[in-house]
Amino acid sequence: MKNIEVSACLGEPTEPANIVILGAGGDLTKRKLIPSLIKMLRCGLLHSESRVIGVLKGRSREGWLDALHQGMLDYAPDIKINDQQWSEFTAMCSMVDGDLQEEKTYQDLEAALEPIHGVTNAVFYCAVPPRWYTTIAGGLHRLGLAHEDNGFRRVVIEKPFGMNLESAQQLNRELQELLNESQIYRIDHYLGKESVQNLLVYRFSNSILEPLWNRNFIDHIQISAAESIGIEYRANYYEKSGALRDMIQSHLMQVMTLVAMEPPVEFTADAVRDEKIKVLRAVRQIETENIKNQAVAAQYGSGHIDDESIKAYVAEDGVSVDSVAETFAGVRFHIDNWRWQGVPFILWTGKRLPERVSEIVIRFRKPPFNLFDTHSNPPLPNSLVFRLHPDEGIALRMNAKMPGLTTDTQRMVMRAPYSENGEDVSDAYEVLLHDVLTGDATLFSRADEVEESWSIIEPILNAWKDRISVERYRSGTWDVPGMDALFEDCEGGWHKPS
Numbered sequence: 001m002k003n004i005e006v007s008a009c010l011g012e013p014t015e016p017a018n019i020v021i022l023g024a025g026g027d028l029t030k031r032k033l034i035p036s037l038i039k040m041l042r043c044g045l046l047h048s049e050s051r052v053i054g055v056l057k058g059r060s061r062e063g064w065l066d067a068l069h070q071g072m073l074d075y076a077p078d079i080k081i082n083d084q085q086w087s088e089f090t091a092m093c094s095m096v097d098g099d100l101q102e103e104k105t106y107q108d109l110e111a112a113l114e115p116i117h118g119v120t121n122a123v124f125y126c127a128v129p130p131r132w133y134t135t136i137a138g139g140l141h142r143l144g145l146a147h148e149d150n151g152f153r154r155v156v157i158e159k160p161f162g163m164n165l166e167s168a169q170q171l172n173r174e175l176q177e178l179l180n181e182s183q184i185y186r187i188d189h190y191l192g193k194e195s196v197q198n199l200l201v202y203r204f205s206n207s208i209l210e211p212l213w214n215r216n217f218i219d220h221i222q223i224s225a226a227e228s229i230g231i232e233y234r235a236n237y238y239e240k241s242g243a244l245r246d247m248i249q250s251h252l253m254q255v256m257t258l259v260a261m262e263p264p265v266e267f268t269a270d271a272v273r274d275e276k277i278k279v280l281r282a283v284r285q286i287e288t289e290n291i292k293n294q295a296v297a298a299q300y301g302s303g304h305i306d307d308e309s310i311k312a313y314v315a316e317d318g319v320s321v322d323s324v325a326e327t328f329a330g331v332r333f334h335i336d337n338w339r340w341q342g343v344p345f346i347l348w349t350g351k352r353l354p355e356r357v358s359e360i361v362i363r364f365r366k367p368p369f370n371l372f373d374t375h376s377n378p379p380l381p382n383s384l385v386f387r388l389h390p391d392e393g394i395a396l397r398m399n400a401k402m403p404g405l406t407t408d409t410q411r412m413v414m415r416a417p418y419s420e421n422g423e424d425v426s427d428a429y430e431v432l433l434h435d436v437l438t439g440d441a442t443l444f445s446r447a448d449e450v451e452e453s454w455s456i457i458e459p460i461l462n463a464w465k466d467r468i469s470v471e472r473y474r475s476g477t478w479d480v481p482g483m484d485a486l487f488e489d490c491e492g493g494w495h496k497p498s
């Protein structure tokens, strides 16, 4: 790997390890894992003596590597890897051909693990549907591949971690019988975003925010993930999941815990996660009779986005014509603790909206007395916006005087992008793979967090499961029924990103 351009990145170098990808023929591997490993290698964050071992069935090593190379061209064209660099990377790669149900696959995997300088570190990345997690953990356990007697052994799993509280508890129980909790890395790629981590740095390294960060100054908080794409090839999953499970229970509730948590005593995995779980435990249980006022479900109909004609969700391949799955969900949470009493946290997400934008909007209270309220342009409440995607950065929305002989106000936005002049912002998977290799679990969900977040949304799931109809919104619009009502008493109302 000597010839691959090495541009130093900030970050702790990793120990050499066997990086085992189970399900290495799938979409996640070629779309995210391989491009991230190559970028880490380029900038010296992945040890060049590491090995990448793909476990997949029914393919030759050449066929597998060709598919990965095509994936680099399709999904990571910016990396611009040349033939020589590619062949240097592939020299690190080996393959185990086998079915995950068969014992022989794990025996072959054991033989493929290489000690590097006498130590056999291994990360087992489960890039497979969740139904395989326990099978894989069982295979590793039976052959002793998860024993940490000569190097670390870590297992990475992707969401969904269950489909409701009961199945999440069952998955946790089964995994914890086979692995130590400290070996399980539940990945949430949202937490790997540079901008999400920056939220913690902003909160806990600046003294001006903390005095404002509470019910005395903040009116409400909005955390959103708007997408303009539809369900793409995921109809099968989405029909069972819907937007509430897919985005709110996992990514957006995790972000909410980072926004709302108290300062941890130190920046370590358990200290941070101890504070996050306290937030989840303080979320007020949503009573059945309040669900219609606190939760919105809707589904996209046909419409237009950027002059492209969009078909309705129910006309998508693989979707039932009478499907009531929600492609938009919004929930209003309350956190019953000293800091946040009376401050609504409104989390929302949707597909086929006009923009692809993810933000945290901290909306402040009105000034106690407003001198300019009677003007033709009355001032608007201040907002601090953390943009998670795209154009990661922060923006502070203030009121300023209109130029000229008037005291009318106008909106002024102070923007601070995280990267300027084309600087590279790391992809979430690079950050999280690096964290797994260095053993930093801060940005990974602990079993208790996963269960607590399921228990919070369980009443909504129960209320929605037998519904026979769902509201519709036109693709490419913000006309989502019920959303304005969710913000009825909130300063400035629903912030529609632009």
Ligand SMILES: NC(=O)c1ccc[n+]([C@@H]2O[C@H](COP(=O)([O-])OP(=O)(O)OC[C@H]3O[C@@H](n4cnc5c(N)ncnc54)[C@H](OP(=O)(O)O)[C@@H]3O)[C@@H](O)[C@H]2O)c1
Pocket: 022, 023, 024, 025, 026, 027, 028, 029, 031, 032, 055, 056, 057, 098, 099, 100, 101, 126, 127, 128, 129, 130, 132, 158, 159, 160
């Ligand atoms: N794709 C993404 O961008 C993305 C993003 C976030 C999270 N995820 C999560 O990542 C995980 C993997 O997703 P994916 O999109 O990569 O799925 P995928 O494209 O369906 O890939 C899964 C892989 O697992 C293999 N597999 C299934 N059963 C197997 C068995 N019995 N033995 C050996 N191999 C087996 C499949 O092989 P065959 O093709 O031969 O069946 C396939 O190559 C899922 O949990 C998903 O929710 C994916």
